[in-house]
Amino acid sequence: MQNLGMMLAQVSEGTTEKIDKIDKIDKIYEVLKDVPVWGLKIAVMLSIFTAFGIIILWQRQKQIAKNQVDVAKLLEQLVEKK
Numbered sequence: 547m548q549n550l551g552m553m554l555a556q557v558s559e560g561t562t563e564k565i566d567k568i569d570k571i572d573k574i575y576e577v578l579k580d581v582p583v584w585g586l587k588i589a590v591m592l593s594i595f596t597a598f599g600i601i602i603l604w605q606r607q608k609q610i611a612k613n614q615v616d617v618a619k620l621l622e623q624l625v626e627k628k
Contacts, residue, residue: 578586
């Protein structure tokens, strides 16, 4: 009898979680229903431009770090020559 009670408790708990998830999904659809299509396109394009910007900045920082290492090696060689 206890097993049956535990099983029913698990079923109802899982069911309420599913209902909560479905309610959240329905709320998201309701919000997105009122958003204009051009707004979503702008959001996607902004995300893509941001990603490209981050990649470009990362490459630039990588090159700057490489140049700094090269300058340090050059200075080290100059100090050794003296």
